[in-house]
Amino acid sequence: MxxxxxxxxxxxxxxxxxxxxxxxxxxxxxxxxxxxxxxxxxxxxxxxxxxxxxxxxxxxxxxxxxxxxxxxxxxxxxxxxxxxxxxxxxxxxxxxxxxxxxxxxxxxxxxxxxxxxxxxxxxxxxxxxxxxxxxxxxxxxxxxxxxxxxxxxxxxxxxxxxxxxxxxxxxxxxTMIDTLLKNRNRFTAPPIWNEANLTEKGYLVLTLHRPANVDQEQNLKLLMNEIIANSNGVPIIFPVHPRTAKNLQGLGIYAPNLHFIEPLSYLEFNYLVERAKLVVTDSGGITEETTVMGVPCVTLRDNTERPETITVGTNELIGTDPKAIAPAFGKLFKGEWKKGGIPELxxxxxxxxxxxxxxxxxxxx
Missing domain, CATH: 3.40.50.2000 (Glycogen Phosphorylase B;)
Incomplete structure (x- = not known):
């Protein structure tokens, strides 16, 4: 066959x-x-x-x-x-x-x-x-x-x-979890690890690419400003998707703890995710990986096709309203995030x- x-x-x-x-x-x-x-x-x-x-x-x-x-x-x-x-x-x-x-x-x-x-x-x-x-x-x-x-x-x-x-x-x-588990011991620190003096559970990882978040400049700016304002000054590592990079140009978003970097390879990106204090994303697949690795995750979407990452895992769906970021980050920094488990099979x-x-x-x- x-x-x-x-x-x-x-x-x-x-x-x-x-x-x-x-x-x-x-x-x-x-x-x-x-x-x-x-x-x-x-x-x-x-x-x-x-x-x-x-x-x-x-x-x-x-x-x-x-x-x-x-x-x-x-x-x-x-x-x-x-x-x-x-x-x-x-x-x-x-x-x-x-x-x-x-x-x-x-x-x-x-x-x-x-x-x-x-x-x-x-x-x-x-x-x-x-x-x-x-x-x-x-x-x-x-x-x-x-x-x-x-x-x-x-x-x-x-x-x-x-x-x-x-x-x-x-x-x-x-199968994405098959790949994750098989390669977990091969994760590799990207250059930003040393460049930003990152430490385990001492930084946030951010990814954004969905139109609802990145296509409207004002909404993107509000999201970024809220994430920065509620980050408690810890480094924010943002591998920028090509679509998002185009829309960020000219917005003037800056913070001393915000690090824009090029997209990372699989082994480098998951090295960062596994050691992050929090992942903020609008991706579905990343919520599966954070669930299996036990990493708190905030999803900036109004819906998800992967509800098991919420009902079982470490993910929280907070919507696309920038005002939802402060309470979610507050829960994290107070040590009140749920522990989560791993879905069946x-x-x-x-x-x-x-x-x-x-x-x-x-x-x-």
Missing amino acids: LVTIIAGARPNFMKIAPIVHAIQAENAKGKNIDFRLIHTGQHFDKKMSGDFFEQLGIPEPHANLEAGGGTQAEQTAAIMVRFEQELLANPTDLVLVVGDVTSTMACAITAQKLKTPVVHVEAGIRSNDWTMPEEINRLVTDSITNYFFTTSAFANKNLKETGIADDRIFFVGN WDGNTAVRIVAHLLEIGIKG
Whole structure:
């Protein structure tokens, strides 16, 4: 059985790495399974993609579609056109997509048009916020998926409520946590660690990239000012996403404890996260990593597709109103943050379970 695996953007690489490794392990045992890895090129900055292949031990892709840049529509179209050519030249038994980026949706549509079954890893998660491009990608992908691999009971429930049969849903856990646990002992201090004289639990990590937070200059400035004002003077380390960097220009935001830095590699970023006093973010994936590492996390969003990071984990959803920052930070600095736990099956063995199910699917044909 040949499985074509799609990776397009930074979060995808953490999710596919353990699946690739698990397929390689089964193949070495003589099992009838192999993979073809396709990089759509959705992210083309080296820090946002290239380093991940090296650091996570992922082999070079069999093909790079080089479909980065442009509007959402242009990128979707470019990926579909080029992936269609790829599939026609290299037929496969299954197309495996992960997460909720543009590549996920575009490749799922293309595969189904060519009558190739689709496997969706991280299926069923929902924010119910249609203003997010990722939510559209999730809804479209899951509406045409054949086999659903899920991270939580919430995702299972979402799928069942849309009429998906139980025998097509596989609750396997979270492959991003497989990658985190496998690489935890390899985390590497970035240059900012020494440059800013950082100490364990003595600084905050900040990431922002969602339109609701960064596209309106006044709101972005208010958010930044509130974060600075309530930081108790501890260093704030802000690896700046390219989208955010563009919008920060000209705002004149400055504080002696605020450090703008370039995007970090996976191993460097998680070195900072693991040792942070608090992570402030609008990313979904980071909330999963902070939950497993037991690091307090504040999410600047009005909704989340990962509620288990709140009900079980260390994450708190506070919305996008800058006024919500002061009470959240106050709770942290008073030592009143919840302890949190680890969601079910987030144990580092998700990819092994996925490949076992893929082999079962291959046998059934």
